[in-house]
Amino acid sequence: MDDMKCSFELSLKAWLDGELSASRSGEVARHVESCSSCAAACADYRAVSACLRSAAAAVPPLPLEALRARWELVRRDVRDERIRTVRVLRRVAAVAAAVLVVALGVIAVEETSGGRATSDQDALGRDAAIEIVLSSPGWGGEWP
Numbered sequence: 001m002d003d004m005k006c007s008f009e010l011s012l013k014a015w016l017d018g019e020l021s022a023s024r025s026g027e028v029a030r031h032v033e034s035c036s037s038c039a040a041a042c043a044d045y046r047a048v049s050a051c052l053r054s055a056a057a058a059v060p061p062l063p064l065e066a067l068r069a070r071w072e073l074v075r076r077d078v079r080d081e082r083i084r085t086v087r088v089l090r091r092v093a094a095v096a097a098a099v100l101v102v103a104l105g106v107i108a109v110e111e112t113s114g115g116r117a118t119s120d121q122d123a124l125g126r127d128a129a130i131e132i133v134l135s136s137p138g139w140g141g142e143w144p
């Protein structure tokens with residue numbers, strides 16, 4: 001191509017893509033037949049377009065079925081993980097409930113045997129056990 005740009009050069013791509021009006025398209029077509037610079041530019045555009053088309057054809061389509069299957073596996077993993085988490089929380093709650101039952105049993109025995117702990121140390125131990133049970137994150141007030 002010459003250093004001097006042809007005034008039609010900016011219209012070539014739009015002409016090749018069929019984006020020009022009928023009258024402008026006719027003008028460009030007639031010009032390209034007589035202008036070697038624009039004819040060469042059109043040949044370049046066509047070569048690039050053909051190259052892009054063949055490259056696009058070489059790319060395999062997205063494996064949608066494989067992606068769907070993978071997504072389903074991920075969804076199942078998440079669901080199973082939730083189920084495992086609930087099971088762990090239920091176990092924690094069961095342990096906490098068992099500790100509570102024991103603590104309440106100790107309190108009941110103390111109540112029936114005089115209403116007081118036998119020593120300050122016993123009372124502190126009892127209070128600490130009750131506090132641990134009540135502050136346990138697994139203890140949601142629900143029996144497993």
Ligand SMILES: [Zn+2]
Pocket residue numbers: 006007008009031035036037038039
């Ligand atoms: Zn030209």
